[in-house]
Amino acid sequence: MNTFLALKHLHMLSVALLGLLFLFRGVLLVNGSALLQARPLRILPHAVSAFLLASGFGMVMVSAALPVWVISKLILLVFFILCGVMAFQRADKRSSQLGWLVLGLLTYAFIASIAVTHQPLGLLG
Numbered sequence: 001m002n003t004f005l006a007l008k009h010l011h012m013l014s015v016a017l018l019g020l021l022f023l024f025r026g027v028l029l030v031n032g033s034a035l036l037q038a039r040p041l042r043i044l045p046h047a048v049s050a051f052l053l054a055s056g057f058g059m060v061m062v063s064a065a066l067p068v069w070v071i072s073k074l075i076l077l078v079f080f081i082l083c084g085v086m087a088f089q090r091a092d093k094r095s096s097q098l099g100w101l102v103l104g105l106l107t108y109a110f111i112a113s114i115a116v117t118h119q120p121l122g123l124l125g
């Protein structure tokens, strides 16, 4: 298997894990579960994001190209992480927690649409 393909598999695995973790934490938030503050659930998303970034940058280096749509994904990933921090840790009012949760889900879907279309504005472009 070539290096790009191996990195892409790692990237896709990280993408799936990151999305599932966000959804799972969202379900815990909606149900008011104390499990949301469990240490592994607070650390794991950061580890998965690190793999996501490393595999993404790895593909950028192997292909020796940094297209605008990848830069757009990078910026939105920072916003996606902020949504998670706000929804699951920082926001104290329930309405704002749910607002950040929905915003995070929309951002994730938007990033995925950018990845698939290779357009900086994804399906909106």
Ligand code: HEM
Pocket: 008, 011, 015, 018, 052, 053, 055, 056, 057, 059, 060, 070, 073, 074, 077, 080, 108, 111, 112, 115, 116, 117
């Ligand atoms: C939540 C964040 C992210 C999601 C949901 C995501 C999703 C995806 C998906 C679904 C693909 C496969 C697209 C396809 O083959 O049709 C992909 C490929 C890729 N992603 Fe990401 N990604 C994310 C973050 C990043 C970041 C931060 C970078 C750069 C540092 C990056 C760089 C790439 C590259 C270079 C490809 C390969 C595209 C190709 O096959 O030519 N991604 N991503």
